[in-house]
Amino acid sequence: MHVLVTGHQGYLGTVMVPLLVERGHTVVGLDTGWFADCLLGPAPAEPDALRIDLRDVTADRLRGFDAVIHLAALSNDPLGTLAPDVTHEINHHASVRLARAAKEAGVHRFLYASTCSVYGAAGADAVTEDAPLRPLTPYAVSKVRVEDDVAALADDDFVPVFLRNATAFGFSPRLRADIVVNDLTASAVLTGRVVVKSDGTPWRPLVHARDIAAAFVAALEAPEVRVRGRALNVGTEANNVTVAQVAETVAEVTGAEVVITGEYGADPRSYRVDFSEARRVLPEFVPHWGIRDGVVELAEAYDRHGLTADALAQRFTRLARITALQRAGELSETLQSVPAAAVHRA
Template sequence: MRVLVTGHEGYIGSVLTPMLQAAGHEVVGLDTGLYADGLIGPPPAPVATLPVDLRDVTPAHCAEVDAVVHLAALCNDPLGNLDPDLTYAVNLHATQRLAAAAKAAGVTRFLFSSSCSLYGKGLDDAPLREDAAFNPITPYGTSKIESERALLALADDEFSPVFLRNATAYGFSPRLRGDLVVNDLVGHALHTNEVRLQSDGSAWRPLVHVEDICAAFLALLAAPRERVHARAYNVGRSTENYLIRDVAELVAEVVAGSRVTFAAGASADLRNYRVSCDLIAAEVPEFQPTWTLRKGIEQLVEAYTRYGLRLEDLMGPAHQRLKRITALRAAGRLDDELRWIAP
């Protein structure tokens, strides 16, 4: 297929793009380059790129495209909280615009990178299935709910959206995020010998390696349309739900000489949920996740060491989304709407 990938120069996109190419797909990227220069290691193979803001997409940008993989978003809770109206403009309204443009251009498959954040504060102790009630606690989570609903309204015989509700991502990417819980804990363990928790560690969180997220996109792209049309899937493995304190203990076990500590005033995290990934396992057996948390921690330790990543690198604007946006604004490179300012 000829696949348009939005946010192809981001954390997930930098892993997904070469995987799509290896599977024989032609990739066209759409990205304004907010995180493009945070590259670690050899650069990925170049792809044709549309340097277009999501809010400006037209049907012409989707011409001769077979499928859209929509990753681009203001991508976590702290960044989403910075300006909720802007979060909805980028995550919701621009998603609606992109989908309408894709449909008008004759695109038949639309894979949306949603999030288990839409479950928010779980209302049930049992693992949540895709039909569970939503209980978002942030604009980011709400934007994913409303985007799914908007895309579902466009679904018909000609346009087929699928919603990938990704668990909390972790793992190495050429455009690394240090603001993801596992990536953060491993960095602190390596450089301070402390696996430092900002909460009391009592919350549940489903976890999924970035490569397994990408494998899910590939599987759903290849799956027969009639099997996955307008379906939502929790992406991960049902066995990969963890208490955050147990994540920290496993990091301390893998990183010799480190120990779990708690930040002053650490309290319970409102985000607290487990999810079931049994539906994707049953309906999309082509998706075979291969990563476990231990294996992913070991990968991060090896990569951080190989590339000489310091704690200040991981915690700085190159690898922290909110800090990156704040730094670009302070430098006069982005305006208040997160659009590039011409030099």
């Protein structure tokens, strides 16, 4: 297929594009380039790409594609809380406009990167796709709204699929350090301490970046009757763990000391997830990565590529990176790219 991947220079996109190419698909990326140089280790091979803000995409840009894989978003809760209006403009409104433009352009399949955080505070039972959605942050709210609005576009010629990813972990050349496994492993490698600032009790479903990529490939290639309009949880029950359990695994692998400060108190976001529906609908998708495997991979990559505390705090933390681009005059308050000439004059 001829596939457009939005956010191809992000944490997940950098892992997903090579797998799509390996499967024989022709890939074009679409990205603002905010994180293009946020690399740990060698730069990956790049597909042909459109450098364009998601808010500016029109149907004309999408003609000729068989599928759109939509990963691009303001992608964590601290950033969403800082700028909730911009989060909804990009994550919700621009995503729905993208889907409508894709349908107008004759794109047949639209794969959307949603999140298991739509379940919010879900109680003790593992939730299925039919569970009530209780999003607790602007980021999660935006995902729920996109699912609702884009599902209404489904018909015989337009096949949206909503992949509710568990919290990602694992190495990517364009690393994210502001997600729990990656963060705690970095803390262990750099300081010898695994510092947990909550009380460690919240449950989190976790999934490796490569397993997310494999799930998207399976949904892209599955018969449309199986996936049209479906929301599917992406992950594996074995990776439903508490934050404290993640910390203990990191400590076992690295030899670091676990320190639970509790300074942030109890995190209300706590949920376990049932992934059996994805196994039924996408039998080709088999998750391979356990948390311990991911910690080993991350610790080795951090050491091999010389991760530093400064890079961790600046290049690989989404909120810090975006605020740095704003301070440099390269992004406006509404996260619009500022032309280079304007930056120079400033």
